[in-house]
Amino acid sequence: MMRKLGTIVLLVGALAFTLAGAAAAAGTIKIGFHAPQTGFAASDGKSATIGAELAVEQINAAGGINGKMLELVVYDDQAQPAQAIPIANKLIGQDKVPIAVSGSYSAPTRSAAGVFQESRVPYISAYAIHPDITRAGDYVFRTSFLGEIQGKAGAKLIGELLGKKMVVMITLQNDFGKALADGFKSMTRDFGIEIVNEYEYSIKDRQFGSLVAKVKADDPEAIYASGYYFTAGPLVSQLRAAGVAVPIIGQEGYDSQKFIEIAGKAAEGVIITTSLDRDSDVPETKNFIEAFEKKAGFKADMVAASAHTAVMVAADALKRAGSTDSEPLRKALAETHLKASTGTISFNALGEVVKAVQNQVVKDGNWHRHSVIDDPGLLAPPDK
Amino acid sequence: MLFFELFVQGLIHGSMYAMIAVGLTLVYGLLRILHVAHAGLFALGGYLGLLITNATGSLALAMITSALIVGLGGMLVYRLCYQPILDRPPYVPLIASIGVFIAMEEVFRLVFGPYGLTYNHPHLQSQVTLLGLNLRGAEIGMVITAMVLLGGLSYLAQNTRIGIAWRATVDDPEIAESFGIDAVKVRYLNFFIGSGLAAVGGIFISLLSNLVEPTMGGVPAYKALAIIVLGGLGNVKGTLVASLALGVVEAFGTIYIGSYLDRDAIAFAFLIAVLMIRPQGLFTGR
């Protein structure tokens, strides 16, 4: 009994401590942030969190926002909507953040977006690709590409830049993979691509034996395979091991040094559509890549850069609005024109970003620039 | 040719399932426990194998050491987790086991980081051409190892004192005990062997994908349960057949009906269909 009482006292104490901490930081401006730090998506959550923290450190080092320091309020959502909803409410109701950033996946982001919209708190999705996120309303923005846009860019990359026409699609069975596939297919006719076959796999798969055998029999000119580094790494190495030598085209899900580590030699020559250009001359991007590696101890990835960008965009809006009130802040956000680590960010009427797609290729064990797709017609996101 | 290749790939996948599921069915046969934490031990095997290989450069050493350590780990799980609650209804050890599994996954993440680890020896990814098929060394190694280990196990079970004691205990613990067989010792042995097998399986899987992640036990955690049910709970031979059958069904299923049902759904549709026709699984008895 005494021991139980002790635990309760400890818990209450810890709670009081947290609350006291929150009160002490009253002279700062808070930015809400949620990402999956435990559970299956913890790796992306970690990159995103470090990226966001880096942005806050950089801004504070440069004097903060109109004299006030930024504070990142970070919560773990386990990539689950049932957790993201209370978190959104907590950020709004308890932490009273004027603006928030999602460093999480589509499902939690889409669920939280509704809550932020309802409370009129501006909300920026860093890398979730679900098309309906920004449709939650005018307070929701996205600083990354829609899955569909990236799929279209992939079609252009294969059909036009590489000139390959007979394509096998290997599609990841989730919102990311499906959105990419939809975008890719919508452009096949324009670029003269014929889809030989499409296969699907689950995010849990790491062994692709039968799929590889079938793709080999299909004998395509190129492979458009969606996935994350942890599925794409094994997939690419197994395709190459089976003797499939045609170009493999991926997307931002591959965009991590870990992909190259897993696939090893097989990664060489793989091209992806993403938003982080490793060979960029833009100071914002170069600076980010260096600073991230210094802070994290490993190389930057797309997720980290996207979270970094989103927080930078939030800070920029806070600065220009000169206020933490809801309406001026939303207006400032909508008028964003900012050079950030993942490109120049500006929003359309729906809150979707308009920027160039960076194609990166694996060369000598590192990501390097392959080409850039900057075709406003192709990359135009929906505006309603 | 494609048919043959898919079939071979199915068998490769199936032998991977077998190495995980046999340990699980051994535990079920003896204790009537759905041992979900087995998948955690499988992942532990993967981690140890990778760390030892990367440190020493010897895969064989890694296999043996990690099988031994994980075998001991399995005994520990039995002692701490199951032994005190054996007389409870089956859902009690099941939930306890799930708790242990979640905790293990989290410990892996906290200790080794969320990103996963990779082998630093590229030669482990060698390739072989056999019967006109391009296969990887690790695939062939896995199938051979599975055959040797599982074959050896069944030989031991048939022909050695301890093996006979084990089978007797599975058949009827009370009678076995009356013949002077130490049931507790048999249980420990059971967990040791089953967990060791899972560890070897974990190493091969991680070689095949060149990736060890905290969540690598996630799929075996439930898929292996389906397999041992399919094989007739506690039936080792049935489990082998079910593993290979499921491997083949999935190999063809993911290619030809993958756009209607995902891999898991295919596997479980197969399972439910079999169970509705044969409620005791493919093979009855123990």
Added chain:
Amino acid sequence: MKPLLEVKNVTVRFGGVLALDDVSLEVRPGEFLSMIGPNGAGKTTLMRVVTGTVKPVSARIRLDGRDITMLPTHQRARLGLALTHQIVRPFRSMTLLDNVTLAAGHHRIGRVIRALTAVDRSAEREQARKYLELVGIAEAAEKSVLGRPLGVVKRLEVARALALEPKVLLLDEPLAGLNTAEAARLADTVAEINRGGLTVVMIEHNLGEVLRVSRRLAVLDNGRKIADGDPGAVMRDPAVRAAYLGKEYQDAAA
């Protein structure tokens, strides 16, 4: 008089083994029939065919003129068949009283809607208590089944069967495991219930009690019925004595 329970041509096979070979049996209202035979003779199997838990190769079973061969177990029970198990099977999570109360509420659990809407158990509890008193274990009524001695649980099974208000009471070795005094008392109770008009069919090895209380005796051996009739006459039957009883009969007579 028309038979109350009519069992015709029962044949049961377990795998390749012939467990029952064309056995027929008729039980008239008010009878007290005991069934004896060596272990493995098929007595329990015959009971289970009657209650519907064992599927026969062939059989025809009538209860009170109604053919129940195709009915599931619970419906046979509702029509008036009550069985006690050779190896006791009480509900271990319940008290003694609840075990019997459930049986006493057999008319309440028949229809889903009625069972969902009725909560009052007081009348059934009263009845259950009476049955517990009848078999002499009322003082333990509120206790959990766990930890009760076998003698108590055996009698609980009888009380539970009686609470079903059956037409025929089937008892599978109710006296096994009881000491002499307990066995005699339970046998007396059953005989008394039988005198009150309830038809009883009892499998029992305790020949002394069987001969003391039953009014008719059937002998099964090797899956076949080899004798059936007045206990005295059956026991004098040379076939019975030769094939099975011999020594045991003399022991009992001594």
Added chain:
Amino acid sequence: MGIYEISLATLVGINIILALGLNMISGFCGQISLGHAAFYGIGAYTAAFMAKAGAPFPAAVLAGMVLAGLVGLAVGLTSLRVRHDFLAITTMGVGFLFLGVVRQQEILGGELGVSGIPSPGLEKTGYMVLVLILAAFFTAFSLWIKRSWMGFAFEAVADDEDTARVLTVDVAACKLTAFAMGTAMAGVAGGLYASFARFIMPDDFGFITSITVLSMVAVGGIGSVFGVIISTVILTLMPEFFRFISDYKLLLYGALLFGVMRFAPEGLAGFTRAVRKAGIRSAGKKEAAG
């Protein structure tokens, strides 16, 4: 009450209905199900599409309840064929099958899920009150069932099916009734969740959710209505309690599941029973001493 507390209370209410539904099947009637999330999902998807098609909120939730209950009835049929651990794995399979089907049906939103689910037409506070009233109703319903003769028969089936049959219990009817009622409750919970989150995706209703619900029931004490409610409250709020040690909270969750099953296998309900008994015993001793 701030919007944070309101959202938590709403979620707790939804989870209570969900867990009490499983308690009906696994607790009262003894049929372990590892696929409860599928019925939660059926309720959510049905209600979502109904609401999007313009049906009023109560009709949408009701439709979710009915459809979940009907599918539950069908799945209950499998419980007549397979028992115990086989049933647990079969229901787990049903969960994966549900997910597999929903994932691949574009008409059901596929991988992208369903968004733009209309608001139930209530303020956040009003919705919370509605959810809590429904949770209270299903609590009362559970208590009623437990006391009813049907609940009594459930208890017998959970204890020993074969004996229950001999005592006139229609085991098949009991199991089907339990499945239908329990899954219908999951359907209600799903409908309420759909209108709460206003966005649903297949993964919301996966294996992990099924395990979470079963944990709520087992930790509370299988079959105990109040035990299940208390553990549902604790397990739902646990991530919130432990926000300050975010990195370890899932580890703690696993340890808690293990710890409760290992040291209090009858769950919180069994634990409090034991404490009360110990209390009575020590009180008795004092009396005897005095």
